[in-house]
Amino acid sequence: MSGNELSYINEAFETNWVAPLGPNVNGFESDLQSYLNDNRHVAALASGTSALHLSLIMLGVGIGDEVICQSKTFSASANPIVYQGASPVFVDSERDTWNMCPEQLEIAIKDRISKGIKPKAIIAVHLYGMPYKVDQINEVALKYSIPVIEDSAESLGSLYKGKNCGTLGDFSILSFNGNKIITTSGGGALVTKSKELKQKAVFLATQARDDAPHYLHSQIGYNYRMSNIVAGIGRGQMTILDSHVAKRRSNHQFYFDAFKHNNRITFLQEPEGYFSNRWLSCILLDSKETRENLRLALEKENIESRPLWKPMHQQPVFEKYPSYLNGVSDELFEKGLCLPSGSNLTDNELERIVLAINAYFVTC
Numbered sequence: 304m305s306g307n308e309l310s311y312i313n314e315a316f317e318t319n320w321v322a323p324l325g326p327n328v329n330g331f332e333s334d335l336q337s338y339l340n341d342n343r344h345v346a347a348l349a350s351g352t353s354a355l356h357l358s359l360i361m362l363g364v365g366i367g368d369e370v371i372c373q374s375k376t377f378s379a380s381a382n383p384i385v386y387q388g389a390s391p392v393f394v395d396s397e398r399d400t401w402n403m404c405p406e407q408l409e410i411a412i413k414d415r416i417s418k419g420i421k422p423k424a425i426i427a428v429h430l431y432g433m434p435y436k437v438d439q440i441n442e443v444a445l446k447y448s449i450p451v452i453e454d455s456a457e458s459l460g461s462l463y464k465g466k467n468c469g470t471l472g473d474f475s476i477l478s479f480n481g482n483k484i485i486t487t488s489g490g491g492a493l494v495t496k497s498k499e500l501k502q503k504a505v506f507l508a509t510q511a512r513d514d515a516p517h518y519l520h521s522q523i524g525y526n527y528r529m530s531n532i533v534a535g536i537g538r539g540q541m542t543i544l545d546s547h548v549a550k551r552r553s554n555h556q557f558y559f560d561a562f563k564h565n566n567r568i569t570f571l572q573e574p575e576g577y578f579s580n581r582w583l584s585c586i587l588l589d590s591k592e593t594r595e596n597l598r599l600a601l602e603k604e605n606i607e608s609r610p611l612w613k614p615m616h617q618q619p620v621f622e623k624y625p626s627y628l629n630g631v632s633d634e635l636f637e638k639g640l641c642l643p644s645g646s647n648l649t650d651n652e653l654e655r656i657v658l659a660i661n662a663y664f665v666t667c
């Protein structure tokens with residue numbers, strides 16, 4: 304926390320704006336809009352998941368439809384497809400960014416079309432803050448006229464060729480969950496290309512109440528709006544977003560400098576034109592055994608580390624859906640480890656983590 308959050312929360316209490324609307328909601332939205340730039344419109348919502356759900360609804364995704372989704376991601380990227388009674392189709396990653404592979408994407412689209420179902424949308428994810436190959440993904444999407452939902456939950460503050468992640472899809476989503484680069488405890492946002500689309504999202508997120516003196520509904524609505532209290536936390540957090548990005552990047556640089564001569568550890572580099580917020584610092588080990596033994600060795604030292612996201616095509620709940628694979632996300636899951644990455648890690652803690660990892664490699 305920056306310390307500024309409490310003054311916005313106090314203001315909400317003093318003015319009795321304790322509701323899912325109010326000055327903090329409007330203020331947080333306009334802060335995000337100025338940060339993102341590019342004429343985008345922001346609707347503050349209860350979560351990133353609800354933002355994904357609303358974008359699918361607004362794209363008309365329904366029962367029997369198919370939606371393409373990056374396989375290597377957190378389950379929240381894919382769950383809303385199933386909420387809509389549609390089926391996810393999973394696409395594997397490429398090695399340069401660990402995100403959706405443009406070649407596999409085109410293979411998947413062609414194959415789905417040949418089977419008689421054209422996918423209704425593509426959900427691409429900037430994993431761990433590293434932008435996906437935006438130009439290449441958009442080129443394929445455009446070729447087949449399929450809209451892209453940009454899952455930017457992990458990548459606020461990242462840039463692709465100078466443009467902000469969160470402004471690169473037909474719809475984009477952000478998350479302010481407790482673990483993200485900035486947090487409102489829980490929360491999210493939908494980023495749209497027009498004011499009308501934002502208004503439509505806010506309408507759906509506030510129970511789809513029609514304009515009438517009584518309660519009138521001609522559509523199914525949702526209770527997905529952000530609370531004015533929570534938005535107050537968001538306004539305070541916007542003041543430290545850039546410093547959090549700088550800190551996460553310096554964590555990553557610290558690990559990189561410490562291990563660059565260790566030939567059993569490799570890092571994901573930023574391709575030319577990519578700027579990652581380095582939400583999490585991840586490394587790849589030389590084998591699954593090394594990854595797991597290192598994780599356990601760190602655990603013994605009371606240092607938590609975690610394997611990278613287990614791909615959706617390997618999840619029991621999603622196994623039955625079609626997937627287009629090249630082995631990359633499976634390999635990343637086997638060899639990858641997320642190191643402690645918090646914005647509040649101290650130099651001493653970073654030193655201790657590096658010492659523990661070095662100690663592991665001395666004995667193994």
Ligand SMILES: *Cc1c(COP(=O)(O)O)cnc(C)c1O
Pocket residue numbers: 349350351352353376377379380428454456457477478479480489490491
């Ligand atoms: C966190 C996350 C979400 C979901 O956001 P919530 O605000 O937690 O609902 C979606 N996609 C990815 C890639 C995430 O990391």
